[in-house]
Amino acid sequence: MASKILDQEIKNTPQVKWRDYYEMTKPNVILLLLLTAVVGMCLSTPGALPWQPVIVGLLGIGLLSSSAAVINHVVDRQIDAKMARTHNRPVPKGKISPRRALIFAFVLAAIGYLSLEVWVNTLTAMLTLASMVGYAVIYTMYLKRATPQNIVIGGLAGAAPPLLGWCAITNEIHPYALLLVLIIYTWTPPHFWALAIHREKDYARAGVPMLPVTHGVEFTKTSVFLYTILLGIVCLLPYLVGMTGLIYLFGATLLNAGFLYYAWKLKFDSNDNTAMQTFRYSIIHLMLLFIVLLFDHYFVFQL
Structure with missing residues (x-):
């Protein structure tokens, strides 16, 4: 028993x-x-x-x-x-x-x-x-x-x-390493706020003071757009200080243009799927950006 x-x-x-x-x-x-x-x-x-x-x-x-x-x-x-x-x-x-x-x-x-x-x-x-x-x-x-x-x-x-x-x-802590940190630090707000816009009701129900909850979705869309412009500028810095070459400059420019397109669409021509599309693209953006950094480093080194 x-x-x-x-x-x-x-x-x-x-x-x-x-x-x-x-x-x-x-x-x-x-x-x-x-x-x-x-x-x-x-x-x-x-x-x-x-x-x-x-x-x-x-x-x-x-x-x-x-x-x-x-x-x-x-x-x-x-x-x-x-x-x-x-x-x-x-x-x-x-x-x-x-x-x-x-x-x-x-x-x-x-x-x-x-x-x-x-x-x-x-x-x-x-x-x-x-x-x-x-x-x-x-x-x-x-x-x-x-x-x-x-x-x-x-x-x-x-x-x-x-x-x-x-x-x-x-x-050692090198300025170039801090520049890589700065890129991700600038990338994080538009990446996460795009998700927060998509999940605004969830965050409101849970009582979490995310930006769309406290300042509204439209304000957050503007913030995503402005931070994406700032990210594009920050991503130019590795080339401007001589850390990378033309391969990175070309790749980063294309990737940032794609991010800016989604941020512009989110702000001025969005539908129910745009915020999530922007969030997903941001992940692809960061992943490919660092792969381009890697390719630029070894290709230039071999030359």
């Missing part, structure tokens, strides 16, 4: 799958961050990269970034439960308890930090930890709920990976 009751309890207990833990790490976001970190590594030196700081550096940066994502899932679980885009996430759905998620986050952070500290360098370990704290604590726990400028102020944490990759190879 006891065994039957136990069997029934096991059947009624939600089964935690590894995919639930994997989902909490926001793998698609982490892959984009790691791409920018790889580009930072490659641009830091004209020659071949040493394998240890590359492999361990990417591992450590990825693990600490994943830990920050898991903490975000825990802290935002009540907000996520009210939003159509996020209500099926493992923590608000009850598949993983907040306690288990935090233990998972701690393990990821510990392994990531120790890997960087022992096999890469202290500078990279400290900067990556600071980036994690910036996103998981300063942005997620405070800024997201405190100000409509949350993504502007907190965007620095998500813009750090190129600098982290650069430091992993050189153990």
Whole structure:
């Protein structure tokens, strides 16, 4: 009789799958961050990269970034439960308890930090930890709920990976690495605000003071358009300071023109799908921009 009751309890207990833990790490976001970190590594030196700081550096940066994502899932679980885009996430759905998620986050952070500290360098370990704290604590726990400028102020944490990759190879903070950070920092507001426009009702229902909720959709569209113009100017800087060549200039110009087209359409000729189209293009824009940086670096170096 006891065994039957136990069997029934096991059947009624939600089964935690590894995919639930994997989902909490926001793998698609982490892959984009790691791409920018790889580009930072490659641009830091004209020659071949040493394998240890590359492999361990990417591992450590990825693990600490994943830990920050898991903490975000825990802290935002009540907000996520009210939003159509996020209500099926493992923590608000009850598949993983907040306690288990935090233990998972701690393990990821510990392994990531120790890997960087022992096999890469202290500078990279400290900067990556600071980036994690910036996103998981300063942005997620405070800024997201405190100000409509949350993504502007907190965007620095998500813009750090190129600098982290650069430091992993050189153990120094270089102005060129900071320029890569500036590109992502400027890219973040129009990228995220386009999504916020599409999900404005969700954010309003969840009580999150995103810009479309506090200042209106039209104001946010204007902000996206103006930030996209600013991004186009910032993206010219690597060429103007001699960091890149004509390949980058041509590629960046085309990509920025595409982003500006979507931002213009969002502001002046939008429909129900334009905000999401702009958001999706912004991801393609950043990914291709950093691939162009990589191609420009190695092609010019070979010449």
